[in-house]
Amino acid sequence: xxxxxxxxxxxxxxxxxxxxxxxxxxxxxxxxxxxxxxxxxxxxxxxxxxxxxxxxxxxxxxxxxxxxxxxxxxxxxxxxxxxxxxxxxxxxxxxxxxxxxxxxxxxxxxxxxxxxxxxxxxxxxxxxxxxxxxxxxxxxxxxxxxxxxxxxxxxxxxxxxxxxxxxxxxxxxxxxxxxxxxxxxxxxxxxxxxxxxxxxxxxxxxxxxxxxxxxxxxxxxxxxxxxxxx
Amino acid sequence: xxxxxxxxxxxxxxxxxxxxxxxxxxxxxxxxxxxxxxxxxxxxxxxxxxxxxxxxxxxxxxxxxxxxxxxxxxxxxxxxxxxxxxxxxxxxxxxxxxxxxxxxxxxxxxxxxxxxxxxxxxxxxxxxxxxxxxxxxxxxxxxxxxxxxxxxxxxxxxxxxxxxxxxxxxxxxxxxxxxxxxxxxxxxxxxxxxxxxxxxxxxxxxxxxxxxxxxxxxxxxxxxxxxxxx
Numbered sequence: 001x002x003x004x005x006x007x008x009x010x011x012x013x014x015x016x017x018x019x020x021x022x023x024x025x026x027x028x029x030x031x032x033x034x035x036x037x038x039x040x041x042x043x044x045x046x047x048x049x050x051x052x053x054x055x056x057x058x059x060x061x062x063x064x065x066x067x068x069x070x071x072x073x074x075x076x077x078x079x080x081x082x083x084x085x086x087x088x089x090x091x092x093x094x095x096x097x098x099x100x101x102x103x104x105x106x107x108x109x110x111x112x113x114x115x116x117x118x119x120x121x122x123x124x125x126x127x128x129x130x131x132x133x134x135x136x137x138x139x140x141x142x143x144x145x146x147x148x149x150x151x152x153x154x155x156x157x158x159x160x161x162x163x164x165x166x167x168x169x170x171x172x173x174x175x176x177x178x179x180x181x182x183x184x185x186x187x188x189x190x191x192x193x194x195x196x197x198x199x200x201x202x203x204x205x206x207x208x209x210x211x212x213x214x215x216x217x218x219x220x221x222x223x224x225x226x227x228x229x230x
Numbered sequence: 231x232x233x234x235x236x237x238x239x240x241x242x243x244x245x246x247x248x249x250x251x252x253x254x255x256x257x258x259x260x261x262x263x264x265x266x267x268x269x270x271x272x273x274x275x276x277x278x279x280x281x282x283x284x285x286x287x288x289x290x291x292x293x294x295x296x297x298x299x300x301x302x303x304x305x306x307x308x309x310x311x312x313x314x315x316x317x318x319x320x321x322x323x324x325x326x327x328x329x330x331x332x333x334x335x336x337x338x339x340x341x342x343x344x345x346x347x348x349x350x351x352x353x354x355x356x357x358x359x360x361x362x363x364x365x366x367x368x369x370x371x372x373x374x375x376x377x378x379x380x381x382x383x384x385x386x387x388x389x390x391x392x393x394x395x396x397x398x399x400x401x402x403x404x405x406x407x408x409x410x411x412x413x414x415x416x417x418x419x420x421x422x423x424x425x426x427x428x429x430x431x432x433x434x435x436x437x438x439x440x441x442x443x444x445x446x447x448x449x450x451x452x453x454x455x456x457x458x459x460x
Contacts, residue, residue, distance in 0.1 A: 004405075004407065005404070005406045005407075006404045006405065006406065007401075007405075007406065008235070008402035009239065009242075009404060012239075016406075035404065038403060038404065038405075042405075045412065045415070045416045046412070046429075132287065171237075172243075173268060174236050174237035174238055174239060174265065174268065175234075175236065175237075175268075175272075176234070176235045176236065176237065176406065181277070182275065185275070186275045227378055
């Protein structure tokens with residue numbers, strides 16, 4: 001499997017390019033609108049065909065490039081049945097999307113938002129904002145819920161093999177990856193904690209709202225192409 | 231091979247943690263002083279023993295954590311025979327450093343600075359500021375030379391297998407890795423260029439000096455622990 005991690009410094013967002021080296025079929029996970037040209041150039045240079053653009057959820061901190069990528073390449077966009085209605089494929093837990101010789105297994109991992117998905121591909125899990133390296137997403141908007149996030153972490157993600165590589169949707173401290181085993185042992189919000197303790201931590205975070213939430217959420221509900229801008 | 235890429239957002243510097251999973255012997259490449267605690271914590275959580283700290287060169291844009299890591303862990307520091315005299319091991323082209331079941335092959339790749347090294351480990355090359363993703367280091371200080379850098383790129387690094395994974399010392403556009411084959415084909419400073427054209431590009435870059443050069447270079451000549459601070 002070909003895998004490239006890409007970073008948007010402005011919003012500390014990770015985008016992932018995943019491809020089957022034999023068929024050259026590719027998917028982009030969580031692309032950022034401002035990085036559209038960078039990502040298209042890389043896809044071209046690597047000789048890949050972009051088949052799918054996947055959003056782990058309706059983001060509040062950046063605008064997705066999914067709609068623009070669909071227009072430019074013919075790729076199909078994928079999101080949760082609970083997410084943006086503009087997505088070509090609305091998927092749910094247990095669905096599988098074929099990408100050349102690879103398979104993208106859809107996991108519903110709500111809690112950060114009610115539409116949060118993770119994508120399991122060949123021993124790698126792309127966790128969006130559900131599970132971060134030594135952290136988790138916040139749960140205080142877009143129908144987030146710490147109780148639901150706890151269940152997604154402990155009953156879905158932590159059921160994967162310990163060796164599964166974790167690729168987060170963001171990182172603010174310069175970490176780029178982790179593993180399920182590592183997060184079980186060392187994630188300070190979850191390791192050795194009860195559900196009640198986890199909920200208390202999340203409820204007391206007291207974070208300011210994301211800077212661009214008022215623009216990003218409505219735009220992302222339209223695949224990054226709000227009518228006013230098209 | 232266990233490999234973790236770590237990022238210092240302030241200076242866009244990549245640090246690499248490399249380890250042999252069997253013996254738990256580990257090395258850190260280009261650690262940043264401000265990230266010392268993050269890196270020590272990760273090493274501890276992964277159950278690794280830090281044996282070596284390697285600097286690809288005397289950096290001008292950030293202060294190395296090599297001296298502090300040596301003090302805290304007992305690891306030995308490694309640099310070029312042309313680099314910081316404080317390093318425990320001063321290595322040259324063709325030297326090999328044993329790291330558990332792994333071997334670190336030393337490549338001299340001068341041109342960004344006269345002491346620039348690359349490290350080849352198990353199909354991965356850590357290129358410091360010699361070769362960047364779709365770019366190269368600048369050559370206008372610390373005895374840099376575009377002619378010498380051209381030779382390092384074409385006669386040393388581009389002689390490695392095309393599949394060799396390239397891990398750069400910095401990136402400013404959110405790329406995290408490349409390969410030798412990709413850089414041969416798509417690096418805009420080198421692909422399809424003559425040595426003369428390359429030298430002209432480098433000579434005409436006209437970049438401002440690195441912000442922290444006056445502090446960083448003297449500090450790094452003392453492994454990040456200038457006498458005034460100890």
